[in-house]
Amino acid sequence: MLLRSTFSRIHKYEFFNNFGSLAKVNSLLLDSETAISPSKLKPFSSEDKSLEKVNLISYLINSCGLSPEKAISTSKKVHFDSPERPDAVLDFLTKHGFSKSQIAELVRKRPLLLLSDPEKTLLPKIEFFLQSTGVSKADLFRTISRDPTFLTRSVENQLIPIYNYLKDIIGDEKVVTLLRRGSWVFHRAITKRLVPNVDFLRALGVPSSFIALVLSNFPEAVAQKHDQLKEMVAEVKEMGFDPLKSTFVLALHARSGEGNRALWENCYETYRKWGWSKDDIYMAFKKHPHCMLLSEKKISGVLSFLVTKMGCESRMIAHNPHLLFYSLEKRIIPRCSVIRLLFLKGLVRKDKSLNTILCPAEKYFLDTFVTKYAEALPQLFDIYKGKAVVPEE
Template identity: 50%
Template structure:
C-alpha cells in the first residue's frame, strides 16, 4: 500500500500526469497503417512499441509515486525519475516506513528522496537498517539523527563496514566521543570521504611540523572542513600561515589555517581586509598584525565587522 503522505489534490495531479501520458502512449501505439504491404515493417515496429509502452508505464508509475508518496513537485518528480525506475510500491513503501520509524518527518523524507532518489530502491533490511541503527546508537537524539540524514542522505548509501565505522573509529582516536558526535552533526561529509586521500596526509604533515595533539584535536573537532582540502593546497596554506608568524603550538595557528585554507575562505579574508582598509583606514601591516592577534577578525561577515565598530580598533590589537 502506498504511504498516504499527501493530499487528494496532489494524488489527482499525479494520476492526471500518468493518465495523460498513458493516453498519449496508447495513441502512438494504435495509430498506424495496417495495409498488407506494411506487414513486414509492422512486425519490426510492434515489439519496439510494446517495449516503449512498458517503459513509459514504469516511468509514469515512478513519477506518480514520487509525487503522491514522497511529496515531490511534478517537476521534481520528473527530474528524480531519471535516477530510478520503480516496478511496484511495496519496496519503496518499506523504505519510507523505515525512515519514518527513525524519526524523519514527511518534509525531511521528501528532502531525502529529492536529494537521493535511489534510496527508494535500497534494501531496507540489509542496506539501510544497519546504518540507521549505528547512527542512532551514536547520536544523542532522534531529532539530531533526522537532521543529519536530511542534510546528508548519501550517508545511508555508504558502506557501513568499509567507510562509516572506520571513519568513526579514526575520529574517535583523535577526539572525544562527544566531539565525534559534533562532527557528525556539523561536518558529516567526512563519513563519505576517503580519509586516506587527504585527511590523513594533512594531519601527518601537521605532526611532522610540530603541531601538538591538542591543536590537531581542535582542528579535527571544530574545523573539520579544513582537512578535506587537497594535500598540496593544504600544505601551501600551512606554509602561508607560518610565514605570517603564527606559532604551530598555539590554537591561533588552527584559526588562521581555517581562514586561509580554501578559495572560499581566502576570498572572505581578502574581502575583510578591504573592508578594514576602506572603512577604518587600516594599512596592510595593520591587517596582518590584527590577524596574528585575533584570526577570527578576518572570518566575520561584513555586517559583524561594521557592528564591531571602529571604537574597538585598539582592542583588536590588544587581544
C-alpha cells in the first residue's frame, strides 16, 4: 500500500512533458513512508540520475501498464532519454491489435523492445508469421506476448529457414501448432543443431515418421546441442531401445534436458516407494517411456486406488504402464466402481484384467458392463456417472 501511495503521487506529474524538470522527485522513493529500499535505485550519484529513474518508472507504469513493483524491476534493464521511440513502439503494438495486458507482458519480459524501430524490426516478423504461416493474429499475439524472443529473430536468417525446414518434415499445420505453443525450436540455430541432429537420427535408421513425431510434439529433444543428443542416443541404446521403434524417440525426449531428467529421477523414487524394483521401473520405461515424466501426485493417485481399492498388485502395473495415463476421475474410478458392483453381485469374475476394464472405448464399456446389466442393477449408470457409490460388502 505504501508503494502504491508513493506512485500515486508520482502520477500527478506528466512524464516526459518536460523531461528532467521534476525537481527532487527522488525523495518520493527514498522517504520514510515508502517501502522502496534505496539499494533498489543504486547506482545514482546525482539528483538528475535519480530523477531520470523516477521518470522511467513512471513511464513504465502509466504508458506501458506495468505494476509499480514490476516497473521498478524492469527499469533496471532499459534506458532512454526521450519517449519518442518507446511511444512509437507502443503505438505500433496498439494499432496492430495487441491488448494492454499483452503489451505490458512484452515490455516486462523484453523491455529493450521499446527501443526498436517498429517498421524495420517488428513489422517484418509480424508480417511473416501472419502472411506465410497461416497462424491467426490472436494466436500469434498470445505467443509473442508469452515469448517476445520471436520479435528479436532475423526473418531471413532464422525464422524463414526454420519454418521451411520444419514444414518439409511435419507439414504446415503442425508447424503452426508449434508456433502457437511458442516452441523454442524457432530460436535454435538451424545449421548447428536442427539439421545435423535430424541427419544423425536418419543415419541411425530412425524412420521419417518417428522423426516427424518427435519434431511435432517434443522438438526440444532434437533442438539440443549435437553432442548432447549423441550422448542421449548412446544412453537409450544401451538401455535396449531400438531406433526402428517409436519408443526410441520417446525415450530420447524423456532423457533430454535438465527438467525431464529431474522428472525421471522423481518418478524413479516414487515407483520405488510403491515397491517396484529397478528392473520393474526399467521394464515400464521401455514399454512406455513417458511413464517417467509423470508427477508424483499422478502416479501415487492411480496406484493408490488400484492397489488399495481394487486389490491389484503394485508391480503388476509395471507390466502395463499405459494404465497410469488414464484419468483417475473420468475413467479409472467410474469403470472400476461399475466392475466392483458387478463382482459383488456375482455377475463378473474378480480376476478380470484391468486392460479389459480400462482400455476399451466408452461405447464398448457401456454396452458390455452397464447397459447389459441395467435392468438387474438400475443404479449402475448412476455409479458410472459418480452420482452413487458402490455399497460396502
